[in-house]
Amino acid sequence: MQKIIRIVRTIDDPRLEVGLPSKTFRENRKWLKSAIPGKQIQPYWDADARCWRVAKANFTDLVHAMADKYGKVRVEIEYNPRAVCTESCKNADGNDCACSCLGRSHGGGTWLDGWIDLGEIAVQHEGRTRIAYDVRRDLRASKLARPAMTTPSGLGREQWYCPNDDQWSDASDWTTEVEDEPGHWESWHNCPNGHGFPGLAPYSRPNAMTKARAGDGTPIKNRPLSHRASAQAE
Numbered sequence: 001m002q003k004i005i006r007i008v009r010t011i012d013d014p015r016l017e018v019g020l021p022s023k024t025f026r027e028n029r030k031w032l033k034s035a036i037p038g039k040q041i042q043p044y045w046d047a048d049a050r051c052w053r054v055a056k057a058n059f060t061d062l063v064h065a066m067a068d069k070y071g072k073v074r075v076e077i078e079y080n081p082r083a084v085c086t087e088s089c090k091n092a093d094g095n096d097c098a099c100s101c102l103g104r105s106h107g108g109g110t111w112l113d114g115w116i117d118l119g120e121i122a123v124q125h126e127g128r129t130r131i132a133y134d135v136r137r138d139l140r141a142s143k144l145a146r147p148a149m150t151t152p153s154g155l156g157r158e159q160w161y162c163p164n165d166d167q168w169s170d171a172s173d174w175t176t177e178v179e180d181e182p183g184h185w186e187s188w189h190n191c192p193n194g195h196g197f198p199g200l201a202p203y204s205r206p207n208a209m210t211k212a213r214a215g216d217g218t219p220i221k222n223r224p225l226s227h228r229a230s231a232q233a234e
Contacts, residue, residue: 006074007063009056011098011128016059018043018052021070028052035065060095060111067135075115075133077103082127085198102131105198109209113163158220160202161211162191171201171212 008017020028025045029052032043036058043052054062066073078098085101090108097106104112118132158171169192177188177196189210190196202210204219212220 015053164195
């Protein structure tokens with residue numbers, strides 16, 4: 001039986017767990033070492049776990065390389081729902097996120113573009129959760145070939161952009177949810193198709209997943225913070 005082609009990233013382990021098809025040890029090792037152009041990966045075989053181990057720094061590059069080669073790769077990432085998402089997460093570079101935003105806010109969350117969220121598959125020790133994704137070659141190809149975003153007409157006075165659908169819709173058609181618990185306050189905005197994004201009302205800032213604009217197409221670049229949101233951001 002062919003092994004599941006997958007990558008697992010946990011919080012504590014500095015290396016990824018990589019599962020490749022049942023080819024020879026030499027073939028898999030050779031491919032891993034040259035999988036990412038311009039990088040020299042140093043994989044090693046974990047005989048106890050029966051998988052390859054690769055440094056975390058190669059995560060998204062290796063995910064995309066495996067999807068391109070094999071057609072689809074299963075990705076599992078461990079998060080800590082108890083860790084509050086802060087501005088340091090939202091303003092971060094890269095993809096190494098482990099907090100309650102589940103990677104959606106980290107660095108703008110664009111590294112998850114095109115990944116199919118399969119939801120929670122396991123609850124680990126200390127309340128940690130593991131989320132699964134499918135990353136497929138055909139979706140990556142369509143994403144890379146997608147034309148530049150256009151400005152549709154006939155919308156209302158303020159419009160918000162959903163990156164999952166690659167489309168604008170009236171801000172009034174979005175819904176808002178607020179999580180308000182001791183030590184944790186967070187708002188979520190859901191597009192008409194049900195895609196949720198954490199944070200304040202969208203506005204056009206660098207690396208943001210969602211954007212906002214006025215009816216004439218002018219980007220809305222800032223918003224006054226409420227007293228509660230200002231206190232949360234400090």
